[in-house]
Amino acid sequence: MLEIITFSTLNGVLYGMLLFMMASGLTLIFSMMGVLNFAHASFYMVGAYFGFEISRRVGFWPGFVVAPLLVGALGALVERYGLRRVHRFGHVAELLFTFGLAFVIEELVNMIWGKLPVDYRVPPSLDFVAFRLFDTTYPAYRMFMLATAVAIFAFLLIVLKRTRVGLIIQAALTHPNMVAMLGHDVPTVFMMVFGVGAALAGLAGVIAGPALVTQPAMAGLLGPILFVVIVVGGLGSLAGAFVASLLIGLIQTFAVAINVSLADMVGGDAASRFGELGHVTVAQIAPVLPYLLLVLVLILRPTGLFGNRET
Amino acid sequence: MSALLEVENLNAYYGKSHILQGVDFHVGEGEIVSLLGRNGVGRSTTIKAIMGDVRSHGSIRFKGREIAGLKPHQIARLGLGYVPENRDIFPGLTVRQNLLLGQKTARQTGRWSEADMFRIFPRLEERADTAAGVLSGGEQQMLTMCRTLMGDPDLVMIDEPTEGLAPKMVELVGRLLGEIAGRGISILLVEQKLTIALKISGRLYVMGHGRIVFAGTPAEFAANKQVRQEWLEV
Numbered sequence: 001m002l003e004i005i006t007f008s009t010l011n012g013v014l015y016g017m018l019l020f021m022m023a024s025g026l027t028l029i030f031s032m033m034g035v036l037n038f039a040h041a042s043f044y045m046v047g048a049y050f051g052f053e054i055s056r057r058v059g060f061w062p063g064f065v066v067a068p069l070l071v072g073a074l075g076a077l078v079e080r081y082g083l084r085r086v087h088r089f090g091h092v093a094e095l096l097f098t099f100g101l102a103f104v105i106e107e108l109v110n111m112i113w114g115k116l117p118v119d120y121r122v123p124p125s126l127d128f129v130a131f132r133l134f135d136t137t138y139p140a141y142r143m144f145m146l147a148t149a150v151a152i153f154a155f156l157l158i159v160l161k162r163t164r165v166g167l168i169i170q171a172a173l174t175h176p177n178m179v180a181m182l183g184h185d186v187p188t189v190f191m192m193v194f195g196v197g198a199a200l201a202g203l204a205g206v207i208a209g210p211a212l213v214t215q216p217a218m219a220g221l222l223g224p225i226l227f228v229v230i231v232v233g234g235l236g237s238l239a240g241a242f243v244a245s246l247l248i249g250l251i252q253t254f255a256v257a258i259n260v261s262l263a264d265m266v267g268g269d270a271a272s273r274f275g276e277l278g279h280v281t282v283a284q285i286a287p288v289l290p291y292l293l294l295v296l297v298l299i300l301r302p303t304g305l306f307g308n309r310e311t
Numbered sequence: 312m313s314a315l316l317e318v319e320n321l322n323a324y325y326g327k328s329h330i331l332q333g334v335d336f337h338v339g340e341g342e343i344v345s346l347l348g349r350n351g352v353g354r355s356t357t358i359k360a361i362m363g364d365v366r367s368h369g370s371i372r373f374k375g376r377e378i379a380g381l382k383p384h385q386i387a388r389l390g391l392g393y394v395p396e397n398r399d400i401f402p403g404l405t406v407r408q409n410l411l412l413g414q415k416t417a418r419q420t421g422r423w424s425e426a427d428m429f430r431i432f433p434r435l436e437e438r439a440d441t442a443a444g445v446l447s448g449g450e451q452q453m454l455t456m457c458r459t460l461m462g463d464p465d466l467v468m469i470d471e472p473t474e475g476l477a478p479k480m481v482e483l484v485g486r487l488l489g490e491i492a493g494r495g496i497s498i499l500l501v502e503q504k505l506t507i508a509l510k511i512s513g514r515l516y517v518m519g520h521g522r523i524v525f526a527g528t529p530a531e532f533a534a535n536k537q538v539r540q541e542w543l544e545v
């Protein structure tokens with residue numbers, strides 16, 4: 001039991017921190033544009049594929065550094081030459097643009113790397129056991145992912161709260177015109193935020209790719225969860241995105257680990273009244289839990305946990 | 312002498328409504344000029360159009376250079392400062408951080424320092440590390456003006472700085488205007504309180520329905536009962 005709790009907590013925090021690496025950028029971009037960027041999970045996927053492609057030529061570590069930079073540059077270009085032009089036609093046009101972009105990216109990935117998962121592997125330098133608790137081992141690569149995610153979290157916090165550019169970003173999220181009229185180049189700041197947001201999603205892909213499966217469906221699988229995270233946290237709230245990321249990370253890993261059914265909990269007789277339902281385990285409904293949480297939050301607190309904006 | 316700011320035939324629109332219909336005026340080097348007029352005649356729109364925040368056409372020259380069509384941050388960087396009427400402070404940032412964002416670059420040095428601001432308004436120093444959103448209306452007005460000055464403008468356009476302020480605060484605003492003028496900075500002032508405008512302005516303009524209807528010195532204005540009755544009194 002103790003080992004299940006320890007490993008599930010570790011995995012839950014890890015999954016949550018990875019979600020936050022993407023949700024943070026998505027939330028900042030939402031505050032800037034006023035619309036959700038449906039292509040955000042695509043940057044995550046592109047990160048994984050770039051990481052794979054670079055790692056098989058020159059190794060994992062160059063990919064770890066270069067792939068996120070490439071994805072960031074791609075994101076900046078999308079903002080500068082795509083979204084900024086579409087912006088003047090309104091929010092619906094922007095939304096459709098990001099939607100279309102997600103499909104285009106998925107098809108391109110299909111064309112270049114094929115529909116099957118690619119063989120993106122944990123680098124040998126990180127392929128060992130970090131520690132052992134009772135009979136279960138924990139891979140070093142997961143510790144590395146966790147460390148990376150925590151470092152990125154600290155980096156974001158310091159940039160936003162302690163640097164001048166962070167102050168400009170904070171002010172520009174709510175008062176873009178005023179910030180511009182004080183002499184700051186707000187459009188360029190927004191392009192940088194979009195680029196950094198894309199780079200972080202790309203980095204999440206680079207490190208998650210070897211641990212999960214690098215395949216064209218990975219963006220489509222992640223997108224809805226990201227959406228849940230930022231709505232549950234409260235659209236536009238970074239603190240909310242952080243709490244919701246951890247919450248969903250923990251809920252999902254614990255649900256999978258706890259393999260009990262209603263019948264086990266209340267005893268067979270009481271549960272038999274629920275028929276088949278009584279024998280469904282928590283693990284089996286784990287994939288539904290985030291959406292259940294979304295529905296609950298929307299009913300009980302439509303602005304999200306930390307939001308002050310109407311959704 | 313060519314003027315610091317020259318506006319000619321300025322037209323601006325909100326959607327289909329034609330708000331500014333050929334506005335002409337100028338502000339000279341070191342001059343204090345007031346723009347008067349009833350509510351809704353387009354004074355704020357004039358300033359926003361100069362800052363590039365409202366779509367407009369016509370000619371706007373600053374320091375001899377045509378600035379119509381430039382982006383707001385480019386216009387600000389040429390030395391035009393703007394203090395909005397709605398006290399657009401950044402509520403989540405502290406007083407000190409608000410002042411910091413007034414500077415255009417991290418290393419900008421100019422006629423004004425944070426220490427100057429704190430000397431003129433000790434209240435801002437007491438609250439330096441408080442979120443600006445919790446300041447009183449008067450304190451927010453001070454902060455908005457100081458923030459713009461930190462960017463070292465050569466001309467500041469100030470929109471209704473005394474609106475809704477207590478008499479003591481109005482006096483402080485008046486003192487800051489004096490200090491700005493004392494450092495040779497030009498001011499374009501939109502002000503309802505005639506006493507202040509008449510006392511500090513070298514020249515003044517009256518706007519009515521999207522155009523300038525009177526231009527002259529405070530003395531000429533004081534002597535012109537008809538202009539005051541037709542365009543200012545309610």
Ligand SMILES: Nc1ncnc2c1ncn2[C@@H]1O[C@H](COP(=O)(O)OP(=O)(O)OP(=O)(O)O)[C@@H](O)[C@H]1O
Binds near residue numbers: 349396
């Ligand atoms: N964002 C906007 N959209 C549509 N119309 C506007 C907008 N802002 C101002 N107007 C209209 O433009 C006209 C001029 O507004 P402006 O703010 O320039 O007036 P003002 O002279 O500054 O007066 P006051 O500050 O007392 O309202 C007004 O009739 C106002 O209703």
Ligand SMILES: [Mg+2]
Binds near residue numbers: 354355356396470
């Ligand atoms: Mg006004």
